[in-house]
Amino acid sequence: MTNKAENSGPPCSRPVAAGWPVWLRIALIGRRPRRTLLRVVVLVVISFVVFKFILLPIRVTGTSMLPTYRDGAVNFANCLAYLRHEPRRGDVVSIRLAGKHVMFMKRIIGLPGETIAFVHGRVTINGQILAEPYVKFPCDWQRAPIKLGPDQYFVVGDNRSMPIENHELGEPHRNRIVGKILL
Amino acid sequence: MKIIIRLVLSAAFIALGFWLWTVFFPSPEQIIRKQLANVARAVSFTANEGLLARAHNASKLAGYFSVDAQVSLDAPGHDSYTFNGRNEIMQAAAGARSAAGALAVEFLDVAVALAADKLSATVDLTAKAKIPGERDFYVQEVKFTLKKIDGDWLIVRVETVKTLSRARMDEAGCCRRSV
Numbered sequence: 001m002t003n004k005a006e007n008s009g010p011p012c013s014r015p016v017a018a019g020w021p022v023w024l025r026i027a028l029i030g031r032r033p034r035r036t037l038l039r040v041v042v043l044v045v046i047s048f049v050v051f052k053f054i055l056l057p058i059r060v061t062g063t064s065m066l067p068t069y070r071d072g073a074v075n076f077a078n079c080l081a082y083l084r085h086e087p088r089r090g091d092v093v094s095i096r097l098a099g100k101h102v103m104f105m106k107r108i109i110g111l112p113g114e115t116i117a118f119v120h121g122r123v124t125i126n127g128q129i130l131a132e133p134y135v136k137f138p139c140d141w142q143r144a145p146i147k148l149g150p151d152q153y154f155v156v157g158d159n160r161s162m163p164i165e166n167h168e169l170g171e172p173h174r175n176r177i178v179g180k181i182l183l
Numbered sequence: 184m185k186i187i188i189r190l191v192l193s194a195a196f197i198a199l200g201f202w203l204w205t206v207f208f209p210s211p212e213q214i215i216r217k218q219l220a221n222v223a224r225a226v227s228f229t230a231n232e233g234l235l236a237r238a239h240n241a242s243k244l245a246g247y248f249s250v251d252a253q254v255s256l257d258a259p260g261h262d263s264y265t266f267n268g269r270n271e272i273m274q275a276a277a278g279a280r281s282a283a284g285a286l287a288v289e290f291l292d293v294a295v296a297l298a299a300d301k302l303s304a305t306v307d308l309t310a311k312a313k314i315p316g317e318r319d320f321y322v323q324e325v326k327f328t329l330k331k332i333d334g335d336w337l338i339v340r341v342e343t344v345k346t347l348s349r350a351r352m353d354e355a356g357c358c359r360r361s362v
Contacts (some may be wrong), residue, residue, distance in 0.1 A: 168347060170346075170348040
């Protein structure tokens with residue numbers, strides 16, 4: 001009944017029975033409240049599905065990905081990124097611990113089956129030096145060669161200004177890689 | 184209209200009944216989760232904890248473990264420690280309280296896997312620890328093994344999991360799900 005009355009005339013600031021001006025009601029819930037409600041429901045469902053299962057919102061904590069990702073930055077992990085292909089070298093990925101509440105954020109530099117080492121701060125893949133334009137802080141890391149298993153990737157942060165003992169790096173299994181960082 | 188109201192009321196009664204059932208007869212998973220939440224609270228401590236409270240809380244924490252429990256901590260970037268039995272665990276808890284001013288521990292992503300006999304369980308979780316006043320927090324994946332002993336679920340083993348095979352959190356780039 002109220003809807004019909006509202007829709008019959010042009011929007012104006014004339015107060016309605018509920019006490020709200022018509023223009024405010026239209027601005028808030030539209031000319032067709034049922035349709036607006038449906039839109040809201042659909043939007044909420046889509047947002048829930050997207051941000052729960054596809055694009056996980058994350059907040060970066062720590063300095064190991066500097067200068068690519070600064071501490072406190074907000075980003076998303078794309079969980080569908082590796083549906084069609086496996087992770088690639090250079091991808092920045094999120095790696096789960098026991099679950100997805102807290103995850104590591106690292107760059108993949110080694111792929112399954114490769115042998116990775118650090119020689120005077122340079123990464124070598126199967127003995128060849130890897131070009132890493134994203135590394136801005138030089139280091140002098142040394143690490144013995146390690147051969148990755150069939151499902152292992154070698155990940156490390158971009159900021160290598162600290163001693164290697166204080167940096168998070170390693171060889172997570174493929175099933176720990178949740179998704180690719182979107183931005 | 185009456186049918187709808189009856190259906191809604193029936194659904195509400197069923198939901199209420201289910202909820203009451205879970206409250207009065209919790210599943211082993213629920214009991215274990217509650218137990219681990221208590222453990223996280225017992226591990227945490229504040230700066231203004233008195234000597235008596237410190238001893239009491241350390242003792243309370245040890246009470247969650249079996250007599251022959253083993254705790255193996257190998258957090259990367261730190262020394263590795265192994266504690267055997269309740270007494271050692273209690274001493275370690277008291278020592279940690281003396282060494283650090285305060286600590287807030289939280290267990291996230293608790294995944295309980297119950298054995299077929301329902302008398303033992305393994306739990307994989309992420310422990311998040313924060314020292315009040317410090318900006319950074321520490322995370323470590325931990326695996327608990329629990330057994331049902333005399334009707335109580337007690338921790339028989341705790342071991343750290345090497346997520347990346349080596350790990351240190353304070354300088355690590357990690358990302359947290361925004362809430």
